[in-house]
Amino acid sequence: MKVWDISQTLRPGMPLWPGEPPLAIRRLAEIGPQCPVNVGALDAPLHAGTHADAPFHYDSGGATSAECALHPYLGPCLVIDARHARGRIELQDVEWAAIAGVERVLFRTYGQFPADRWDSDFTAIAPEVIAGLRQAGVRLVGTDAPSLDPETSQTMDAHREILAGDMRILEGLVLDDVAAGRYELIALPIRILEADASPVRAILRELPR
Numbered sequence: 001m002k003v004w005d006i007s008q009t010l011r012p013g014m015p016l017w018p019g020e021p022p023l024a025i026r027r028l029a030e031i032g033p034q035c036p037v038n039v040g041a042l043d044a045p046l047h048a049g050t051h052a053d054a055p056f057h058y059d060s061g062g063a064t065s066a067e068c069a070l071h072p073y074l075g076p077c078l079v080i081d082a083r084h085a086r087g088r089i090e091l092q093d094v095e096w097a098a099i100a101g102v103e104r105v106l107f108r109t110y111g112q113f114p115a116d117r118w119d120s121d122f123t124a125i126a127p128e129v130i131a132g133l134r135q136a137g138v139r140l141v142g143t144d145a146p147s148l149d150p151e152t153s154q155t156m157d158a159h160r161e162i163l164a165g166d167m168r169i170l171e172g173l174v175l176d177d178v179a180a181g182r183y184e185l186i187a188l189p190i191r192i193l194e195a196d197a198s199p200v201r202a203i204l205r206e207l208p209r
């Protein structure tokens with residue numbers, strides 16, 4: 001069964017949200033005469049790379065990564081090619097008939113994911129689109145962009161629509177090699193106490209025929 005790895009590589013020097021501290025891999029122990037193993041530690045912002053926002057990120061009373069149920073992050077999804085969208089994915093950019101019965105939607109906005117540079121002008125998603133997805137019964141919205149809202153947003157309108165429907169979010173996906181269509185999504189957040197986001201290893205699998 002074909003598997004698509006739709007996750008970024010977490011690595012020192014990777015592009016991060018402006019102001020975030022750099023990702024580091026610390027060496028705690030090294031194989032040698034007195035030590036049988038190499039041991040490291042990861043210092044990384046919780047939103048680094050491909051990750052799942054927890055509701056706590058945009059609602060101080062919201063669930064943390066450790067508290068989020070796993071159902072939204074595991075199951076059939078629809079990948080939508082939204083590369084034609086300019087600035088924001090708007091209502092007219094979505095083929096709403098294709099959303100019927102879909103619980104998970106992943107938007108592709110990049111022709112080639114910017115793995116080596118921070119893109120401040122990434123394609124956001126209009127709050128009206130999130131509201132429309134919520135009304136259509138969608139439980140999870142994913143994107144290859146680093147956020148649903150523009151980098152400069154102070155109102156986080158798309159995240160607020162997600163909150164209104166207690167929906168879930170994946171950001172920083174890599175969809176370059178994924179054709180639009182239906183897949184099985186597996187992208188489980190790690191059980192991190194008090195966390196507002198969690199790295200995920202996101203993959204797609206062919207749906208069973």
Ligand SMILES: N[C@@H](CC(=O)c1ccccc1NC=O)C(=O)O
Nearest residue numbers: 017047053057146147148149171
């Ligand atoms: N991936 C994050 C980006 C984000 O909102 C953010 C991340 C780190 C520091 C500040 C952020 N947002 C607004 O200031 C998000 O959209 O959830």
Ligand SMILES: [Zn+2]
Nearest residue numbers: 047053171197
């Ligand atoms: Zn995030």
Ligand SMILES: [Zn+2]
Nearest residue numbers: 053147148171
């Ligand atoms: Zn977010």
